[in-house]
Amino acid sequence: MTAWLLPLAAGIGAGILSAWGVGGGTLLLLVMTLFLDVAPSDARWINLLYFLPTAGAGLLFHRKSGLLNRQALRGAVPWGLAAAALGAWLAASLDMEVLRKPFGVYLLAAGLMTMAKK
Amino acid sequence: MKQQFKFGVAGAAAGFVNGAFGGGGGMVLAPMLTLWCGMEQKQALATCVAIILPLCALSAALQMLWGSFDWLSAAPYLIGGGIGGALGGLMFRKVNVLWLRRLFAAFLLYGGVRYLL
Numbered sequence: 001m002t003a004w005l006l007p008l009a010a011g012i013g014a015g016i017l018s019a020w021g022v023g024g025g026t027l028l029l030l031v032m033t034l035f036l037d038v039a040p041s042d043a044r045w046i047n048l049l050y051f052l053p054t055a056g057a058g059l060l061f062h063r064k065s066g067l068l069n070r071q072a073l074r075g076a077v078p079w080g081l082a083a084a085a086l087g088a089w090l091a092a093s094l095d096m097e098v099l100r101k102p103f104g105v106y107l108l109a110a111g112l113m114t115m116a117k118k
Numbered sequence: 119m120k121q122q123f124k125f126g127v128a129g130a131a132a133g134f135v136n137g138a139f140g141g142g143g144g145m146v147l148a149p150m151l152t153l154w155c156g157m158e159q160k161q162a163l164a165t166c167v168a169i170i171l172p173l174c175a176l177s178a179a180l181q182m183l184w185g186s187f188d189w190l191s192a193a194p195y196l197i198g199g200g201i202g203g204a205l206g207g208l209m210f211r212k213v214n215v216l217w218l219r220r221l222f223a224a225f226l227l228y229g230g231v232r233y234l235l
Contacts, residue, residue: 007194015202018144020163020215023222024202025141025170028195030229041185044140046192048178051141053196054203055171059164061207067164069157075125076147076169080133084173085180087137092184103139104233110145111226114219117149 006036011050018051019058025051026110040099044091124155129169136170137177143170 010031018024029047032038038046062068091099128150136143144166151162181187 004194007191008198011195011198012202012205013198015199015204016206016209017202017218017222018199019167019203019206020218023142023145023226025143026145026226026229027222029139029141030225032195034229034232038191042188042191045178045181045185045187046195047141048136048174048181049187049192050195050199051170051174052178054199055167055174057200057203058167058207059171061204062164062167065164067161068168069161069165071121072125072151072155072157072165073168075122076129076132077172078129079126080129080136080143080169080173081176083130083133084137084143084177085133087134087139088177088180088184089137091138091140092181099138100233104230106135106139106142107226107230107233109230110142111223111230113149114145114223114226117219 010036011054014050015054015057018054019061023110023114024054026107030107121155124150128155129173132170133173136173137180140177140181141174143173 010028014024014028014031016024017027025047028050029043032043032046033040059068128147131150132143132147135146147169148162148166151157151166152159155162157165
């Protein structure tokens with residue numbers, strides 16, 4: 001039971017943050033790898049998959065609020081898809097250990113930027 | 119610079135981070151949309167989610183093709199995510215995210231140190 005409860009709680013908490021765009025995905029990745037002992041490759045996949053219902057649910061409300069910028073969507077999505085394929089390919093072909101340090105640097109940078117934001 | 123070009127660069131940066139690390143693309147995208155593309159905060163955050171969604175779908179599909187996965191261990195996270203996403207969407211306009219963001223930033227820094235050591 002507890003094996004399910006912690007992941008469920010982590011999912012709900014990160015889901016709320018994701019809908020607010022605060023970075024729920026990164027939060028969940030960290031909780032999984034640092035506290036719940038999920039293997040990094042599994043954590044990557046769970047996190048990606050996890051974002052789909054979360055973002056989908058959040059988006060329904062955002063669309064109703066008229067908050068989506070269509071011009072930005074048209075500009076960003078095609079290039080984003082190409083880059084996402086490249087990144088996923090890199091992660092699949094590289095040893096996870098190689099990505100540890102860059103991810104650490106990314107976290108520090110993201111943390112500092114988030115801290116500095118007003 | 120042309121706005122469409124900026125959106126393209128922002129999307130590519132987010133896609134790469136998202137694909138490589140399995141998440142975190144939004145952390146790159148949101149500040150780019152507000153600081154570089156000049157979008158208003160709440161609109162940027164909402165648009166960010168809409169941009170990341172197809173990127174995550176593609177990265178997840180590729181991981182399924184190229185890597186390993188376990189549906190059962192993923193299930194509680196997915197269910198929780200759906201519940202949390204709906205809750206967050208309902209409360210979106212009512213929250214002050216400043217204190218939340220600070221707490222989150224501290225956690226990111228902690229994670230960064232753990233990964234680097």
